[in-house]
Amino acid sequence: MARQFSVKVPATSANIGPGFDVVGLSLSLHLTLTVTVPAVPEKPHVAPKITYTGEGADEVPLDAYKNLTTRVALYVLRCNGIRSFPSGLKLHAHNEIPFGRGLGSSGAAVIAGVILGNELGELNLPKERLLDFALMVERHPDNVTAALIGGFVGSYLRELDEADTAAASVPLSEVLPEYPPDAGEDWGLHPPPPPDGIGHYVRFGWSEPIKAIAIIPRFELSTAKAREVLPSMYTRKDLVFNLQRLAVLTTALAQNPPDPDLIYEAMKDRIHQPYRKTLIPGLPEVTSCITPTTHPGLLGICLSGAGPTILALATTNFEKIAEDARKIFQTQGIEVDWKLLTIAGGSQVLPG
Ligand SMILES: Nc1ncnc2c1ncn2[C@@H]1O[C@H](COP(=O)(O)OP(=O)(O)O)[C@@H](O)[C@H]1O
Numbered sequence: 001m002a003r004q005f006s007v008k009v010p011a012t013s014a015n016i017g018p019g020f021d022v023v024g025l026s027l028s029l030h031l032t033l034t035v036t037v038p039a040v041p042e043k044p045h046v047a048p049k050i051t052y053t054g055e056g057a058d059e060v061p062l063d064a065y066k067n068l069t070t071r072v073a074l075y076v077l078r079c080n081g082i083r084s085f086p087s088g089l090k091l092h093a094h095n096e097i098p099f100g101r102g103l104g105s106s107g108a109a110v111i112a113g114v115i116l117g118n119e120l121g122e123l124n125l126p127k128e129r130l131l132d133f134a135l136m137v138e139r140h141p142d143n144v145t146a147a148l149i150g151g152f153v154g155s156y157l158r159e160l161d162e163a164d165t166a167a168a169s170v171p172l173s174e175v176l177p178e179y180p181p182d183a184g185e186d187w188g189l190h191p192p193p194p195p196d197g198i199g200h201y202v203r204f205g206w207s208e209p210i211k212a213i214a215i216i217p218r219f220e221l222s223t224a225k226a227r228e229v230l231p232s233m234y235t236r237k238d239l240v241f242n243l244q245r246l247a248v249l250t251t252a253l254a255q256n257p258p259d260p261d262l263i264y265e266a267m268k269d270r271i272h273q274p275y276r277k278t279l280i281p282g283l284p285e286v287t288s289c290i291t292p293t294t295h296p297g298l299l300g301i302c303l304s305g306a307g308p309t310i311l312a313l314a315t316t317n318f319e320k321i322a323e324d325a326r327k328i329f330q331t332q333g334i335e336v337d338w339k340l341l342t343i344a345g346g347s348q349v350l351p352g
Pocket residue numbers: 031056060067068069093095098099100101102103104105106107109221222223224305306
């Protein structure tokens with residue numbers, strides 16, 4: 001009998017204001033893979049057949065050697081001595097996470113790929129090792145860690161020794177090489193495996209009544225582009241501003257009832273949002289005009305990941321908050337969609 005399983009990975013919102021590259025929150029939109037492995041491998045080797053529905057369906061490659069998720073799976077397999085996908089593999093992806101909006105679509109695709117590789121190779125790798133593989137592709141830990149573990153998660157990258165630094169710094173083009181068409185079983189190069197224990201994390205508490213409103217502009221902004229505008233040096237004043245807020249925020253979001261005055265201020269940022277406002281017209285207006293005073297029920301508001309989505313955390317009044325944000329964006333000529341989301345669990349592998 002063919003083996004069937006599915007892999008379900010949540011969207012994430014990274015940073016939550018002051019936690020740039022440090023914290024992430026998993027949200028109730030998912031990328032789901034449904035996988036079928038034939039009982040008897042087809043001979044000669046048959047390349048995977050991918051079908052795809054949902055967000056990104058008009059642009060995502062269906063060639064397993066070009067698709068991000070399957071390339072990551074192949075990286076995991078090849079690092080573990082398995083040279084190719086099982087012959088005749090079938091994979092359907094259904095994606096609810098919009099591309100390039102700051103809701104962790106690439107992080108979810110990478111985690112889905114790592115888990116897919118682990119399952120196809122029956123490798124039984126622990127979560128910590130799965131994270132190592134993900135960090136070789138997505139090099140900031142906030143999205144991938146929250147997508148893997150679930151909930152409100154903080155993470156850091158271990159300081160590596162010289163050899164591990166070299167191993168972890170290989171270019172992405174070596175981790176995910178350009179595979180020739182029909183790379184199949186005979187393709188030669190071995191990718192560099194990740195060093196052990198790159199990423200470390202902790203899951204914070206989350207106060208049950210807090211929901212997330214994602215206000216999603218109808219344009220894409222690639223994370224790479226939104227990172228290019230950031231400076232490489234910061235003043236001590238700005239660093240301390242963020243550190244003070246992040247220290248308070250991680251506990252404040254677990255308190256019941258949550259304190260809007262504490263959280264609104266603790267979700268402010270001076271490390272990334274001020275620089276990204278040039279790419280997201282309306283960002284400063286939305287984050288400063290919608291407050292717990294003007295919109296009771298609001299706790300805090302920030303850029304989601306690298307943007308352009310805005311994340312508002314609130315306990316009530318969701319529609320008013322979202323519609324007023326929409327009006328502000330409209331004054332800048334930007335249309336938005338919004339979704340009320342809950343905090344999701346981590347990635348899962350389900351039978352059948
Ligand atoms: N499900 C997916 N399958 C394949 N590629 C994906 C998938 N999701 C995202 N990607 C890739 O990641 C890109 C978006 O990544 P990024 O710029 O980091 O934005 P974000 O992660 O904030 O959505 C997409 O343009 C696409 O190339």
